[in-house]
Amino acid sequence: MIDVILPCLDEAAALPWVLDRMPPGHRAIVVDNGSTDGSGEVAAAHGALVVREERRGFGAACHAGLGAATSDVVAFMDADASLDPGELPRLAAALDAGADLVLxxxxxxxxxxxxxxxxxxxxxxxxxxxxxxxTRLHDLGPMRAARRESLLALGLADRRFGYPLEMVLRAARAGWAIDELDVPYLPRNGRSKVTGTARGTVRAVRDMRRVLAEVPA
Incomplete structure (x- = not known):
């Protein structure tokens, strides 16, 4: 089994499509980060394990999901239907082939x-x-997979939008083999809280630049 962590804030409209496409052997862990549209109830109705994380922040939601996971391999992806869960087995296969982190x-x-x-x-x-x-990466995308115990050992500290970057930065510092696979990126359901606006993008870039400055090379 592979636990799939989906940070979630008001994604009730997108969750059915995402959860219904979860591949066999993959368990969805939807981390409700303060939704007001019933996302948690929708996720539970579609078979997901729902975790409530009251502390707002993308990293807070991701790390709460990691703490709730029990599988050896874990994956992360957005809950907005911009990424197809059907791609997840390819990432797990890359781990089996020798990668430590696959984006x-x-x-x-x-x-x-x-x-x-x-x-x-x-x-x-x-x-x-x-x-x-x-590294030689082209994208810091939200779909990724790694081994749970190894991720926990990285000691990830950011709880905002810098979390994905900190994961890669600390993994590279630890000597991990980092791989990258092409995945289709679809128009999301609804408007993004981050990349859908210039202000959201600036906020995410600011958080990530702070992580670059704080984490030793």
């Missing part, structure tokens, strides 16, 4: 799937990470 490199697969300001912010951060950590 899904987003490839837009529909009009409006990835706004220009969000792509630009992501590219700038990826270049900064590559210079800092010696």
């Amino acid at each position: 899904g490199r987003r490839r837009p697969a529909g009009r409006g799937a990835w706004p220009a300001h969000a792509r630009l912010g992501n590219a700038v951060l990826a270049r900064s990470l590559n210079r800092r950590a010696g």
